[in-house]
Amino acid sequence: KSFSLDPTDARVLFELDQLRKKQGEAPATRLAQLDRSPDLVDRRDDLTIERLALLNRLGRPRDALAILERRTFHPWEGGEGKVAGQYVFALVQLARAHLRDGDPRRAIPLLERAKSYPPNLGEGKLAGAQENHLNWFLGLAHDALGDLPAARRAWTLAAQGISEPASAMFYNDQPPDTIFSQGLALDRLGKRKEARTRFAKLIAYGLAHRHDNPVIDYFAISLPDETCAFVGAPLGVVVDLCVRSLPAEIVGELSDAALERTEVWNLHVPILAHPSENFPNPESLRVLACME
Secondary structure, three states: OHHHHOOOOHHHHHHHHHHHHHOOOOHHHHHHHHHOOHHHHHHOHHHHHHHHHHHHHOOOHHHHHHHHHHOOOOOOOOOOOHHHHHHHHHHHHHHHHHHHOOOHHHHHHHHHHOOOOOHHHOOOOOOOOOOHHHHHHHHHHHHHOOOHHHHHHHHHHHOOOOOOOOOOOOOOOOOOHHHHHHHHHHHHOOOHHHHHHHHHHHHHHHHHHOOOOOOOOOOOOOOOOOOOHHHHOOOHHHHHHHHHHOOOOOOOOOOHHHHHHOOHHHHHOOOOOOHHHHOOOHHHHHHHHOOO
């Protein structure tokens, strides 16, 4: 009602969109509502980021990247990592499209580009930035071109990082899907036992915490996005996405087709429109947990 009384107030539009997101409104519907007020969206970086997230979530990374390339963003408290996150996600999605189309040569520069942030984004890359998924896809691209040494170098980088899953406390904490990428990379490096250990830890943690509904009961300047899986929904969401997408991970060869279908990579866009629909299947988790 507030926005209907003053449809020129960009702040109220932002708050209205946040309410719609929390109520689980479909991304396409939210995007259509924002697109009715392009001038208001353009006034605010936070509204623009919401629109970028929706474009990325709806499979329009090229449109998102066009905005990211021409707009100058300004840092604000609480917005850390949001612009860069959409920038990286758009580039990865474009690179994945080239990999699907059998054109890995065009995927490589996009993935390398995702490792550095242009000044107009208003934020630099932190020293401990988690780039496991970038290196995983770089390895796939080099491997498709027959450059196994380059692929192994990329997968070696993808296999690094903390291997114990835990809830995020700050926006730059290691997300759970980095462990997923570690396991995939270790498998390609021939370290099957270490790969299975990564997946088993992720599954076991998900089983133990699948009914958790984490809350932020502490103060921090930069918090993890509240709609991400570790904060806005039970942790088992992440694990179940791994399990449902990769049924043969623990026991056999990895399927490239299955990897392409997985929704885990979409966790890099900070929006889960209907997280309740993604709650894990306890039986599938128990079965895979016993296979380690």
